[in-house]
Amino acid sequence: MPNKNIPSPAQAAYLRSLHHHRQMVRLCRYALFFCFFFLWEIAADLGWIDAFIFSSPSRMFQAFCTLLENGLLLHHLSVTIAETVVGFLLGTILGTLFAILFWWNRFLSEVSEPYLVVLGALPKTALAPIIIVWIGNNVTSIITVALLTSLVVTIMTVLEGFQQVDEEQIKLIRVFGGTKRQILTKIVLPQNIPCIMNALKVNVGLSFVGVIVGEFLVAKAGLGYLITYGSQVFKMDWVLLSVILLAILAAIFYQGVVILEKLVTKRRNY
C-alpha cells in the first residue's frame, strides 16, 4: 500500500505537473479576457476602430453607470430575468407534464410522434410574430415565445428518459401489486430527475433566445428592448453593454441550475 500522506517522488512530480497544467489553463483564460477588453479599449482610444459604432469598454462602463443611476438598468434587467425564469420553469414543468401524459398513454404518444418531430425541428422564433398578433403587445407574449422554444425539446428528452426505464424496475413495483401511478411516482419520475435537470439546463439557454426575440418585437422593456432601441438610435454603448450583461446572466443561470442539480442528486448514485 502506498502511503497516502507522503507520496512517492514520481507521484509528487505528477501532482506538480497536474497543478501546473491547471494553473496555466486558468492563467490563459484570464489573460484572454483582459487582452480582449484591453485591446478593444486601446483600439477605440487610438482610433483604429470607430468608438461610436464599436463602442469601447470605458464607454460601456459609462453607459452602465448612467443607466444604473437613473434606475433604467435594474428595470430592464429585472424584466428580462423574470420573463426568462417564468419561461424556462413553465417550459420544463409543462414539458414534463406532457411527457407524463405521453408515457401514460402510448397510443397518444404514437399518434403525436411525427408532429412532435416537426415542431421540434421548426425554429420557434418564427412563431413569435404570430404569437404577438394573437396574444398582444405584452409580457404574456414574450413568456409564451420563451415557453414555446423550450417546450417541445423538453417533451422529447424527458419522454425518451421515461421510456428508457429498466423493465425490471417496473416489474419490481408490479410484483408488489403496484399501480401504474406508483410506477410513475416511485420509479419513473425519481429515475429521471437527472434527465429533467438536463432539460432545465438546455431550457435556460433556449428561454433566453425566446425572451430576447420576444422583447425585440414587443419593445417595451428588457435587455432585448434595450438592444433594439439602442441600435435604432445608434447608442451602441447600450447595445454592447446589454449583450455583455446577457452573457453574464446566462452564465449565472446555468451555474444556478448546475448547483440545483448537485443538491438534488447529492449522494444518490444515479
Next chain:
Amino acid sequence: MLSDNPMVSMEHISLSYHSPQGETKAVEDLSFSVKEGEFVSLVGPSGCGKSTLLSLLAGLMKPSQGTLSIHGKVGYMLQRDQLLPWRTIRQNALLGPEVSGKITQQDKDTVDHMLKKYDLWEFRDHYPAELSGGMRQRVALIRTLAIHPAVLLLDEPFSALDYQTRLSVSDDIGRIIRQEKKTALLVTHDISEAISLSDRVIVLSSRPAKVKQIFDICLTVPHHSVILAREAPEFPEYFNRIWKELNQDAQ
C-alpha cells in the same frame, strides 16, 4: 417438516407470445408442483422460458391454457438486486408495504428486525451504492420478505454477481430462506447452484419449455451450507446426470 400440501401447482400450462414475426410457443403443456417448505430449482437452457414461468406464477401474465394455483402471497426476487439508488437501505426494504398501501409499525418492526439479524442495521440509512454486491442482495431479499410471502420466486437472483460473491451470497440467501421456513422456487442456469440449494431440481427442455426430468436431491451433508453441499459425495453424480439431461437437448 415438509407437509404434502402443494403450495404451488401448475397443470398443463401453455403460453404463446405474439409478435409481427409470428407466434412463439414459450411454454407447452407443463405441469409440476411445489410442496410447503420445499426449495425447488428450475434449470434449463438459456432462453427456454424459465423466467416466463415465474412471471406466470407472479400473476404478471396469464397462461394461454392450463391452470395454476398458489396458496398465499408471492414474493418475487428479480434478476440483479434492483435496489433503487435514490432510496436508503431501509426505504428500499420497505418498498413492498409502501406499494401495497401504507407502512405500518409492524412492517417497520419486521424490516428492522431482519436488518439487524442479517447484519445490515448499521447501513440502514446508507444508499445502495455504498454497499457490496452481497449486502445489496441481502437487502433485496429482506425487501421481498417484508410483505410476508408464503412462496418465494427467485429469478436468477445471483446471475449478476462474480463467482466468489455468488457462492457466499447464495449460501446466505439459502440459509435465510430456510431459517424463515419459506417455500421457494429458484430459476437458474447454474447446475451447481441448483443442486446445492434445492430439495428438488426440475430440468426443463429448450423452448417451448416442458418438464424433462425431476431429480430429488438428497445430500449427506446438512442442507444449510451451500458450500459444504458442493463437497457431498453425491454432488458430482447429480451434476453429471443433470448436465447430461440438459445437453441431450442441445444435440
